[in-house]
Amino acid sequence: MAIRGVWITNTDSQVLHSRQNIAEAMAFLAQTGFNVVFPDVWNRGFTLYPSTIMRSLFDVEIDPRYQGRDPLAEIIVEARRVGIKVIPWFEYGFASSYNSNGGTILAKKPEWAARDIHGSLLNKNGFEWMNALDPQVQEFMLNLVLDVVKNYDVDGIQGDDRLPALPCEGGYDSSTVERYRQTFDCHPPQNPKDPQWLQWRANILTNFLARLYQEIKAINSNLIVSLSPNIYDWGLKEYLQDSKTWLERGLVDIIHPQIYRRDFASYKQVVDRVTQQFNREQLTKLSPGILIKLGSYRMSAEYLRQAIAYNRSRGISGEVFFFYEGLRENNDALGKVLRLLPYNNYSGQPRSNLRGIQSLFRFLQNRF
Template identity: 70%
Template sequence: MAKVEIRGVWLPTTDSKVFNSRENIAQAMDFLAQTGFNVVFPVVWNKGATMYPSQLMHQTFNTEINPQFVGRDPLAEVVTEARRVGLKIIPWFEYGFASSYNLNGGQLLAKKPEWTARDSQGNLLKKNGFEWLNALDPEVQDFMLNIILEVVKNYDVDGIQGDDRLPAFPSEGGYDRETQERYRQQFGENPPKNFKDGRWLQWRADILTEFLARLYQEVKAINSNLLISITPNIHDWAYKEYLQDSPTWLKRGLVDMIHPQIYRRDFLSYKSIIDKLVNEQFTDNTLSKLAPGILMKIGSYHISSEHLLQAIEYNRGCGIYGEIFFFYEGLRQENNALAEVLRKSPYAQSAVFPSLSDLNQGRVSKKTSSIGQRLLRFLKNIV
């Protein structure tokens, strides 16, 4: 019986040349299929632009596609080449509700200043270099939803993916006039200046959760087999900092796959977060949805083969059947060293990408047995 696992990798534009040509895309898809991967997550929305010719962007901002790719359709090229080698494709809306990075709002807010998110001082909301659209604004939500639906309607994809910016919003935000008025109408008082006030946090997080519920419903109405994949930051830091209420998303069945960004640079730190997720956030019925995000490369950092193998082995021991790597170029460094590690060991046997029913049925018996195995290992260690 074939293995059923999620083996994914992100394809960004930053620090990568995959999208620079159709030939590069074809070579990357060949390489991933040969290495044992079964799903790719190509970026499709970042820096205030799409990676495909967008009628909606043309109508709203007079910019059809990322200027680097005018005359091409990189998303269509990825779809064709991925399908050729049997890979699933789930477009990744990297920037989500962020408008720009260190560009004072960029082209989106230059043309739609009424979409600007505000902090408690009334300034443009900025966090970690990113400037933000007002994710709590119904018009902004409509725009984001329609960008996603445009992809779903026009491309042969297997789902869509949001991340730590979709659905998300820095907890410092929400102090625009309209949002404050909505809060006043409900509670009879102004939002607190303390942006981490409990009720204020939950009220804004609930607005994002309802957006996700609408997104889920509208995507499924187009094709019920399309997957909703979200890669949030780790709970509950993500809730307090970016209003991402992932336990509620799981409880309400608003995600088909979830990939917390466990971007830790040593195995013990990774392990401690996995233990917390498995024991506190995920149940027997939702564990099958979990495929953690693992940091393979960023800047000068490059994961060691030992850490890579330990993380995958620990995932399987905990009843977690999959992971996604950030990002593709990490596989190609040092003459494809990490790709060779995967080919020779954990990905030596091919794996079938899970069906929607696989993701929704849970893995009760596997989780139970894995806990028993972990207990035995623990007992052996203390004897």
């Protein structure tokens, strides 16, 4: 199906604060033409649903902000009511915390910490990391995902730039160093981007993804495994995300590379590069991630129209927007843009007609 999706966060957003907010958001999305939501269910070391796994390991059943509720269950009910599919998003993946020195997880399980070459807790851009290469950590993450798949009426699961992932500066814990030494009869290079060292660690994450994919499909073959990695091959070099191999091995059903560019020219350039990396069959799985709001940045109406038109001209039938609140600002301005297309029926035109489409969009924008 053509994905018309949006991420629902629990940061800088009011949606998950109440059942009423959730119901209103799902109604708005359905009316605007969306057919999938990706709600956050794993953030800063807490689940956004009651988890027996988290309770048994860390004595915290759910993010304290949602104690006594089950936001995931509420989203499923309200989304189903208006015909929207639900694919829970494990936002933090193998990251344990943000600017919290490892948070609840590493306070209880310090042996799970990822280490850089200095032996320090792995920190990149403020995120502190569990060791995604460690079998125990992988088992924990696998069980967390499978618990949702087994206990909730969801349509799939989603990982992103932190699942499966590990900053390339990680892997210098004693256990991983010893595994590498046994394989190559030498210690890992000090250069974290040494090609052999980089690919060896990326392969461990790819094999984890293969197991995750197989176990999800064993529960229900119709469930979608959706991933939103960083763009290849930057994602491989920086976060050990070998998305090219994931596609070649058939380990992902829908892929949303994060083409988070703040102007159309940059977005177009990356779309051109990304689509060249996909064969015809793989292209059917592609629905780019598009940034509409982050911090003080807001996508313009014109850029939104151009991005969708260009996607269709390149044979890309859908996209996922980061994130919901960006549709609602300025009196639902971007939401209204999508309704004018209309988004749920918009199939685009051949590339030769792109200039005409953009002229029409400019005319509509002036009227709007």
